[in-house]
Amino acid sequence: MNLTQLSDRVFVAGQVYPQEMSQLKAEGFGTVICNRPDGEELQQPTAAAIQESAEAAGLTFFSVPFNPSNPDPNMVKDFAEAINGAAEGHILAYCRSGNRSSRLWAAVSQS
8 A cells, every 4th residue: 555645634645445444543543535436447336335344343334426527526526524533543445546535635735
């Protein structure tokens, strides 16, 4: 897993997998935010599968999908609510490459 740190608490990454959730918890993460819509790639795990594994590991999970071809006007607000509702510890936002998550973080942190 290739993490990029954006702030003292917020990190972004490309696609994460259910089996990585316990490792994230052990590394001090408290929250995972999915910014990837389901079905972008055939082998991509669903947000529900990540959520189930994240919650089993004791992580808080939010789904704020960012579809660049059909952006939701509420996604910046929804991402901000996920950041504000995050559990203690680090926050990991992920998408396919980390770019969309970084853009959402930039939009929230500049507002």
